[in-house]
Amino acid sequence: xxxxxxxxxxxxxxxxxxxxxxxxxxxxxxxxxxxxxxxxxxxxxxxxxxxxxxxxxxxxxxxxxxxxxxxxxxxxxxxxxxxxxxxxxxxxxxxxxxxxxxxxxxxxxxxxxxxxxxxxxxxxxxxxxxxxxxxxxxxxxxxxxxxxxxxxxxxxxxxxxxxxxxxxxxxxxxxxxxxxxxxxxxxxxxxxx
Amino acid sequence: xxxxxxxxxxxxxxxxxxxxxxxxxxxxxxxxxxxxxxxxxxxxxxxxxxxxxxxxxxxxxxxxxxxxxxxxxxxxxxxxxxxxxxxxxxxxxxxxxxxx
Numbered sequence: 001x002x003x004x005x006x007x008x009x010x011x012x013x014x015x016x017x018x019x020x021x022x023x024x025x026x027x028x029x030x031x032x033x034x035x036x037x038x039x040x041x042x043x044x045x046x047x048x049x050x051x052x053x054x055x056x057x058x059x060x061x062x063x064x065x066x067x068x069x070x071x072x073x074x075x076x077x078x079x080x081x082x083x084x085x086x087x088x089x090x091x092x093x094x095x096x097x098x099x100x101x102x103x104x105x106x107x108x109x110x111x112x113x114x115x116x117x118x119x120x121x122x123x124x125x126x127x128x129x130x131x132x133x134x135x136x137x138x139x140x141x142x143x144x145x146x147x148x149x150x151x152x153x154x155x156x157x158x159x160x161x162x163x164x165x166x167x168x169x170x171x172x173x174x175x176x177x178x179x180x181x182x183x184x185x186x187x188x189x190x191x192x193x
Numbered sequence: 194x195x196x197x198x199x200x201x202x203x204x205x206x207x208x209x210x211x212x213x214x215x216x217x218x219x220x221x222x223x224x225x226x227x228x229x230x231x232x233x234x235x236x237x238x239x240x241x242x243x244x245x246x247x248x249x250x251x252x253x254x255x256x257x258x259x260x261x262x263x264x265x266x267x268x269x270x271x272x273x274x275x276x277x278x279x280x281x282x283x284x285x286x287x288x289x290x291x292x293x
Binding site (some may be wrong): 014015017018022023026036039040043044047048051095096099102103104105108109110111112114123124127128131136142145146147149152167168170171174175177178181182 | 207208209210211213214217218220221223239240241242244245247248249251252253255256257258259270271272275276278279280282283284286287
């Protein structure tokens with residue numbers, strides 16, 4: 001991870017914001033919106049607001065540039081979530097809005113419609129797209145443990161996390177994939193059938 | 194036997210929200226027998242968790258059925274076309290004095 005000292009932050013011209021901080025901002029947006037098109041929309045709005053603010057001298061260098069940009073992004077993500085009616089993906093888990101305060105189902109999962117043999121290619125395409133939208137830490141754990149079938153102890157060593165942390169990540173990955181497939185496979189897939 | 198019963202009871206005490214992680218662990222065969230039994234009992238009367246369990250099996254199987262060599266690197270890196278469009282957007286916005 002690139003560390004930038006305060007004097008360099010102040011000198012970092014806007015045309016380098018994307019190359020220096022783009023990936024961090026992207027991960028933040030994807031971890032909350034889980035859709036490439038929404039994440040792009042929100043980053044564009046963030047850069048627009050940041051450039052306007054920067055030209056008005058609103059960035060005073062007291063916080064790091066990345067913190068300042070992330071602060072703007074956080075607001076823009078909330079705007080997009082409201083505008084697009086995206087369920088909030090928060091620290092309580094990607095599907096926290098599906099449960100009530102006692103942890104009981106408020107919005108139950110839809111029944112699975114499994115792919116017929118003739119639909120498997122289409123399912124795989126949607127699955128891969130959902131998989132590529134997982135936030136990086138979740139994706140790494142899922143890729144190693146579930147796709148690569150690497151033993152838990154080895155995955156924990158590689159990622160330097162506890163088994164409990166790994167299970168939380170795997171659960172989060174499955175939940176994000178379920179939500180994505182429920183929308184895209186049950187939505188797009190059904191329409192095409 | 195006591196361990197089995199203790200594990201089953203501890204899982205039966207969980208909320209549906211907490212149950213999700215138990216179902217996920219079961220997909221990776223990381224659940225002790227008693228906990229697995231508790232999970233099965235919960236699912237006999239909970240439609241939401243039963244459906245979730247079915248979904249997680251589909252999700253897990255989907256990962257294992259990905260064609261060899263076509264496993265995408267699921268890192269959250271910004272796609273190249275998005276980066277290009279954002280780069281163009283910043284450049285054009287700068288030309289307009291950041292007033293967009």
